[in-house]
Every structure is written in structure tokens, then in C-alpha cells.
Amino acid sequence: MNPFEELEVDIILSGKCCYCGACGAFCKYIHYENERPVAENCEHCGVCYDVCPVNYFSESKAEIEIFGEKRKDDAIGYYREILAGRATDENIRSKAQDGGAVTAILTYLLESGAIDSAVVTGRDESWNPKPIVAISKEDLLASTGSKYTQCLVLLGVKDAIKMGKKSIALVGLPCHVKAIRNAQMSGHSLGAEKVSVVLGLFCMETFSRDLLKHKLEEIGVKIEDVEKFDIKKGKLMAWVKGEVKTIPLKELKDAVRTSCKFCNDFTAEFADISFGSVGSDDGWSTIIIRSDRGEKIVKGAVDQGYLEVQPITEKGIEAIRKLASRKKSCKVVYTQI
Template structure:
């Protein structure tokens, strides 16, 4: 078998593919494309890149920690970190459209406006809530991408697009699977030195696009009418036409992507900074500062007035969910 056929047998056909976009982004010959959120290829030149970058196929925790953080973790549940804080944007325009405290958008805005990076790869969406990777170069671009989508986006395709555009200093925002994929890719011979900062988002699972849409239709919601999604207290909350409808998460279990059952990373453990809502007060973002680079960026954003921080209110809530995800993982054999 050629390397793509091995990837197909080991990962794709078994449902383990997380649709991160890495194999298609970094195939040296451009053979891999996506159909129905699955990689397909008509040919293969045996370069093996697709197999090497796939975060489900292989990921070395100890090696990556040493390379990114300089030492191993002391916290087996949350991963390596320097500090955990609550944060929020100081800009009302950012907070008004953000999921929680707008900390991710605030930090990206700080980096773009101060020349720390020249672009940011984030998940945007079309009018039907289909997530699409976009290359943001200013605050206005970022404001169009705020909010959780809860279905998967091939973010690594956005990284490849940014590189092809000639961007030299890139920030990437992704879920734990995206973070692992970019870390795998950075170990290979790509222009991934151009990805200067990796921001990760807490994630328990994402949902299959078609199944998610059907669940919304069961409560009388057309996905194109949705204004915002959120998950709070065991329920998916759906804002539509000034009304909030809910679905208990237990009723969405059969809509969960199969690949998510093989992931044990809730807090994006290999990002420079990780973000989520768990553990913070309403209107604030939980921020796990992991790397020295991440620490420098947070300091700069605070000093320049883009971000305000305070002590975290409930670290144990983070640990509880992170532990739960590690406990439910399906072992790959």
C-alpha cells in the first residue's frame, strides 16, 4: 500500500479522521482533497507526509512538550502550564460579539496591530454555519469569525493558504486536534516556522455536520436562522430570532463525530495559550498560559490595554471536565 492508502485504512475508513485539514494542506504533491469532510486522493507519490502529520495516527506527548515548553508536565490532567487566569477584552466592540470575554480576539488584535504577526488563521463560517478557515489580517476580519461553531473546520488548510499568500508571521487558532496537527507538521520539513503562535480552544467534542443539522430541525430550527450557539450547564443553547432554544447534550451524543471519541485532550494542551469558558465568571475567558512565548504575548496585550486579567475563580471545574474527557477515550488498537 502507498502511504495514503495506509492512512485511509488506519484512520479514514475507521472513522478516526478528525478533519483537521493537515494531510490536504501539506501533501507535497497536492493530491489530497476533501469530500464529505473526508480526505480522498486519486494518486500518491509515496512521500508519506499525510501519515506523518496526522494527529490521530501519531503524536508524541513527551517529545512535543520538551520541544514546545522545554520540560515535561507536572499536571497530568491540564498539561504543562505557567499560569491560569481569567481574561476579557477591554474593547466593548469585541466583547459584544464574542463568545465569552473576547480574550482570543483581543490577543489576536493586539498581535496584528503591533506587528507581532502579520496574519491569523481562524474559523469563519458561511451563511449556513459551515465552518471555513480564513486568513485574518485586521480587527474587522477577526470580528466576522467570533463565536463557536461546534462542527469541524479544516483549519490547517487555512495555514497553507496563509503561507501561499506569502505571510511570514502567522498565528493559528484551533481545537486540540488542530494544535496537535500543526505541532506534528512543525516537526517536518515545511515552512511551518512561519507559524509563530498557536492558540488553542477547549473542546469536549464537535458534531457531525448533517447530524447536527437534523437535531436542530427536531426543535424547529433552521441552521441558517441561528444567530449564536453556546454550551452551558449540560445544554446546547441556540439563539434564533431573539429566542433561545436548548437541547440537552445527552440528546446530541449520537451526533458527535466518531473521531472525537479517540481524543483525550480537552484544554488544547500543546498550544502556547489555551482558552475556554469553564472556570471563569460569565463574561470572562479562562486562559491557560503555557509557553514562554504565550506569556510574553499575554503580557504585551495587558500592557498595551487590549486585555484585562484577574485570578481564575474555579480551576477545579477545568480539571473535572479535562479528567472526564480523558476517562471516556476509546483506546486505539
């Protein structure tokens, strides 16, 4: 078997592929059909096998390489500080999912010249997510908000590199974060070091976009009419023409992507900075500062007036820890060392 065939047997055909886009980002022979990677004319180099975050991820190696030391918190992972934050710009806040901290920080990084692009997730009218290479504040504002379906985010890194970008920020779910870290640590010459900032989002699960569309139709909602989605208090909330329609998460179990059932990372443990809503008040984003680079970025964004921060309560941290532990305890953990 060639390395791609091994990936097919171990990951893709067994329903564990999280559809991150890493294999296709770093191999010209791989494309995607029906939410699956497909390879033609494989040259047996092994890159796809090595970068796939479901196939392999070394937590201890990543912690030493990124943070210089190992975690003290089993559930949340390595971190320096946890804060609540929000954009100072009201326009960002009005379009953002929570406090707009992600978009405020990316705006600061772009406008200060610390990065030349950011790979974010946009969407079409039918909520099909797509990776975008943002090079301006306008691009960032067009891609705020959470899409609760899976995106081939790593293909955005391929596009950014093709565009000649040299200092790229990546915003991704925990699986995307692991994928870029694998590519950076793989020893293959892939250009992944051009991703200089990794921002992670908390994630419990994503839905199959088609099954989500179907579930919404059952409650009389056309996905094209949804202005915003959120998940709060055990419910998926969809804003439609000023009204909020809800579906209990337990009724959406069948729509959850199979691969998410194998994932044990809630807080994007290997990002420079992680963001979520749990732990903070409405209108604020929770910010977990993990790396030295992440610490400097948050300080810079605050000093330059892009971001305001406030302490988070112990109760807030406990809420994050509880969800992170729950995700670890009910997942099948394999090839994670």
C-alpha cells in the same frame, strides 16, 4: 500499501479522522470529499502519515520541544499560569463567544506587527465553518464565536503560506493544535515553522453539521436563523431572534463526530495559550498560559490595553481539571506516546 493507503485503513475508513485538514494542507494530491481526505497520484512521501495527529502524536517530545520540560499536571498538561481575561474593547466583547480574549490577543498581535496574519474559523449563513486568513481587526471581528462543527483549519495555514505570510497565528481545537505541532516537529520541510503562535480552544466534542441541522429542525429551528450557539450546563443553546432554544447534550449523542470519541485532549495541551469558558464567570474567558511565548503575549496584550485579566479561583481550576480528566478517562487512547 503506500502511506496514504495506510492512513486510509488505520484512520480514515475506521472513522477516526478528525477532519483537521493537515494532510491536505501539506500535500497537493489530497482533497476532501464528503468529509474525507482523498488522494490522487500519491508520490509515497509519507508526509500525510507523519502529520496526521490521530495517527501519531508524541506528547513527551512535544512538551520538551515547546515548553522545555514535562507536565506536572496530568489532566491540564504543562502550564505556567491560569487566569480569567476579557477584551477591553466592548465591540469585541459584544461579538465574542465569552470574554473575547482570543480576539483581543489576535488584534494586539496584528496591530503590533508581531504576526502578519491569523488563521481563524469563519462560517457561511448555514453554519458551515471555513478557515479564514485574517489580516485585519475587521477580519477577526467577522470570525468571533464558536462553531460547534469541525473545520479544515489547517487548510488556512496552506492559504496563508501561499499568500506569502511569514508570521502566522493559528486558532484551533486541540486536534488542530496537535496537527500543526506534528507538522512543525516532523522533520519535513513544510513551512509549518511560519506558524509562530498557536492558540488553542477547550473542546469536549464537535457535531456533524448535517446531523446538528437535523436535530435543530426537530425542535422547529432552521440553522440559518441561529445567531449564536453555546454549550452550558449539559445543553446546547441556540439564540434565534432573541429567544434561546435548547437541546440537552444527551439527545445530541448521535450527532457527535465519531472521531471525537477517540480524543483525550480537552484543554489544547500543546498550544502556547489555551482558552475556554469553564472556570470563569460569564463574560470572561479562561486563559491557560503554557509557553514562554504565550506568557509574553498575554503580558504584552495587558500592558498595551487590549486585554484585562483577573485571578481565577481554585474552584475554577478544579472544574477544568475535572472535565479534562473525564475526557481522558472515557476515551480510547491509541498511538499516543
